[in-house]
Amino acid sequence: MLLSSVAERVYWFARYVERVENTARLILVNNHLLLDMPRASALGWEPIVSITGIAEKFYQYHKQASERNVMRFLVMDANNEGCMLQSLAGARENLRTSRAIFPRAVWETLNDLNSFAIENKAKVLTRRERYQFMQHVIDSCHLISGKLSASMSHDQIYEFVRMGRNIERADMTSRVIDVRAENLLPKHAEEMKPFSDIQWKSVLDSLAGYQMYRRYVHVRVRGDEVLRYLLQDAYFPRAINHCLDQLEQCLRNLPRNEAPQYALVRAQRLVRNAKVEKLVHGPLHDFINDVQLVLIDINSELTATYFEGKEISPAVYFNMPHQLASA
């Protein structure tokens, strides 16, 4: 018997850990990119503010998206509840209240990471030390995932870990596409053309996907192909399609999955049927907006069904529509 409250804590624990890793990755890649770009380029830290969805809040406190301001806000500013330290605290609190469920080693790694981040936060303000800091954060997050995968029973509880991780991943991928594409697509200034490639490469890098892209997509890094890869690839862990497939597998192992599965199928249709070559030259922003809305729907259905205990009629319960998912 899995308590709703436990499932909810496990799910959010996984989301927070994934968010921490994603934030670290974004910062790291932007760091690299800035070194490659010409001084005149408008590109700075502003896109990162947009990607993480904190723009409104950020500009309440800061006039400029300067490197220092953005770094503080993303990593340690208590005014930003999505900052790295707050996400770590969130992960820790959720784990602390369900320690009996998780392998002890996971608790230890998360505790270590949390202390490390608090003690070393000042390092993110200098470019030289920032790299090591972010790399350590990413490695620790992987260590947590690895320990979970290798030493926790892959039962219903674990499905909530996977669901949290994958929904957060899909969300981040959609944000990265949205903001980067805004800067990269046709309206782009002429003198920036030579740098277009490295920007698309950075998109892949921020999702740890460059190497895999080269292996699977046998063309050079090109906008539409990158987009297709990140949206529709079935195997790349951060491709939205893959994340949705993972959710599908998780839901199959859970009871009362009708409503969440229904939301999931809508998301899968939207992503799989997207005409990428048209999107590239047009309504990409609106499309990504739709993707984020269906992800929110899935989250809401999971919340209502599993965390808030929405009751469904026994008739539905005994007639779980497995076939829906493969529609």
Add this chain to the structure above:
Amino acid sequence: MAISWNDYSTEGAFDELIGPSGRARAGAGKIMQYLRGLNDTDLRERREAAELAMRVMGITFTVYSDEGGIDRVWPFDIIPRIISAREWQTTDDGLQQRVQALNMFIADIYGDQRIIEDKVFPEEVLAQSVNFREQCMGVKPAFGVWAHICGSDLVRDADGTLYVLEDNLRVPSGVSYMLENRFVMKRVFPELFEDYSILPVDGYSTRLFDMLASLSPRPADFPTIVVLTPGIYNSAYFEHSYLAQQMGVELVAGSDLFVGDDDCVYMRTINGRAQVDVIYRRVDDLFLDPEVFNPESVLGVPGIMRAWRKGNVAIANAPGAGVADDKVVYAYVPQMIRYYLDQDPILQNVPTYLCVDEAQRAYVLANLDSLVVKPANESGGYGMMVGPAATKKTRSEFAELIKKDPRNYIAQPTLSLSTAPTLCDGHVEPRHIDLRPFILSADNRHVTRGGLTRVALKKGSLVVNSSQGGGSKDTWIVETGGH
């Protein structure tokens, strides 16, 4: 040589391991000999191994600070406290007798109140009891048992007599430390367990589960049992989660439960709602149901009292059981045993002066320098005065308190708690101890084999509470053979 028993002084108190002539008491000889054979390094290694085991197993209690709760390891002394099986049998009988009478008393109070009618127990004591819950009147829990889990504190005075100091009938804690202490000792001193015949304590979780299962209102093979905790900020959270794990039942907070339209209790699970049959609650009465008690409580479950009164769910300990957990009511336990069971008490009560009685109050006020004064309803050693150690000012303050609210105070002679050898900086010194056995009651009763021995680690201190410099020891009930 690390440990020299010749330097060990047992003066002034009864020592549990060593008699007045310096000779080992029954059952203690082998352990004294064993410890004598350990050098400094051995001792340090054993102590460190025990500490590490505690840490690794996560045996902690929570201490509050500005940064939220901090989990601390509870100090553990590696020298066990030893009680002969022969003496323990009498104690076991005495505790069972006591808890049986206490349960009959609670049932009577919430029923016909015969004991008041027969003038054995004064009505005004009940009228002023803060733990009496009128909402429980007329309820008849299974087997007539209200206090399913009782933790009674035992102390031994200088003359060797074992006294019951108090009975904790609300949400007694500490049993997880008793279980873990034994586990640690087995890891650290396996060789001692080969030489000794020590009664095992392991069966407690199973007994607890069986006891709780027997309370289920639905005759099902697998009743749904939960442990209800106030949450991670409670100092006993470790124990709540430990017991839930050991029994293989869910650990829930109030928000995990709700009462349906059918007045049954359900928990929210990913499969939808699941009916709950038995609740082992570690939440105080007053926080249990905001509809009935404290409306501000977020720890409880609205409607749970309704479900319980209708017999749709069992709650252990039953709401209202604390009416017998009151230091004034305590004074009447010997009378209860005679009244309900027609037996003489096997275990002694500490002589208790009730300040509500004029003659007794006069005695207390005249002898404040030699008595311990305690408020009737506090636990954990709060708000009390130890006369011989108190300043003149404190004594006169307490005199005023007593005169103002006599019902709320009792006084007892200052007992010199017994001592046991305790490892302090590499050598042994006597430290004061008490003992908390746990008694389970439903269709039958079971007393733990020994219990939790708490030790005041500060020299001369009589305070054994974990929050105030107390630690614990493993408690061995040993077959001594012969005698």
